[in-house]
Amino acid sequence: MGMAFSGQVALVTGAAAGIGRATAQAFAAEGLHVVVVDLDAQGGEATAALIREAGGEARFLRCDVTVEAEVRAMMDQAVTLYGRVDYAFNNAGIEIENSRLAEGTEAQFDAIMGVNVKGVWLCMKYQLPVMLAQGGGAIVNTASVAGVGAAPKMSIYAASKHAVIGLTQSAAIEYAKKRIRVNAVCPAVIDTDMYRRAYEADPRKAEFAAAMHPVGRVGKVEEVASAVLYLCSDGAAFTTGHSLLVDGGATAI
Template identity: 80%
Template sequence: MGMTFTGQVAVVTGAGAGIGRATALAFAGEGLKVVVADLDVTGGECTVEQIKAVGGSAVFVRCDVTVEEQVKQLMEQVISYYGRLDYAFNNAGIEIEQGRLADGTMDEFDAIMGVNVKGVWLCMKYQLPLMLAQGGGAIVNTASVAGLGAAPKMSIYSASKHAVIGLTKSAAIEYAKKHIRVNAVCPAVIDTDMFRRAHEADPRKAEFAAAIHPVGRIGKVEEVASAVLYLCSDGAGFTTGHSLAIDGGALAI
């Protein structure tokens, strides 16, 4: 069974680059109208331009997912522009911590939890009523393989992604009989601008990142996007509350 869609509109947060941009482009490639949300105006508008360049329909809305009023307004604008919301990919997230647990700071904790947990919770809080009103929908949240196990020297980040999985599973059960499916993707190391910036000064770290995956390489943003589309599609109609590892076999070891 292919990835078939019955809805018309998707919203993607963190869509100004990387996994978010790739997924917004993938949604548009399936004929969906896309609301591109990001704090980065230049990146978000670039994503919209790329979608329009191939004949798709998209609009950009600047949104800080940690601010409730901005998230509320984002969802209101989704309805204002396109009249409905069928699919949501809550992808906005940050990864800024590199140290042992006892060396972490309150600023790091608040920033990571604010975007990665509060942001996902706020997005679902305002997406779910829209989907309830129209009789169904599908939500995918970005977690991480760090949310499925330990992540030494990234304990706050790991905790935030465990929390995303908890939110995902709880919402999936709460809304299962309302025809709303909620799942998560759990990428390992993916080739994004963030990854390149973090490793440009030391290529050996990039080589190590590739080596931790049994397939011998890091992942591609398009591979995560394909998983998101599958989880939103009718082909995954019996899948909810699932955390899909996209890890090149890393968790199988």
């Protein structure tokens, strides 16, 4: 069933693979033009090609979301390509550090905060004026279940995702009367390349990852994509400043 999208253009960062690719494809399947954004040019071009092969419209733009000049240029290019950006999914992020707080490094902190927090902030900084000028829009940011509670051995990652929720809620309040909605998705463990790197080499870790979800398995990228599209759709017109858990019941335990 369609989600009654009124806009025409969606922009997805971190779209070279995983959740970002699945969401870009889901937007395209709803008939939207998609701006595929990533630092990985090969993966980003592949996502755009997959969309076009399926009959959709997509263009890839390379961007390092931690660099303001690149984010500004990327948004300018997106508007030049399609005239507007109705929906933005700020999904670019990097993975957990897997060490206790006192064992973390400054380099880890700067890298994780740079992509996961500064990247989201910069993207919204340049998306919001576009949406203000066109009279509205919807933004979804990727947070995490680690952003709504404690996360041992991933304190920097957790802090970055708590920050994403803070940015999301603050922007939602600031722009609520301007017809711009800002929400977040908070996935638990999802079957992505990042997950496979962390868990699949060790079957015991994979079993633990499945068991931490009451549904008995890890999530699928398409399930997160569905949540993102819902938050962007007219069906969520009264939803803003919300962090939607996509966690198989993990936080309900």
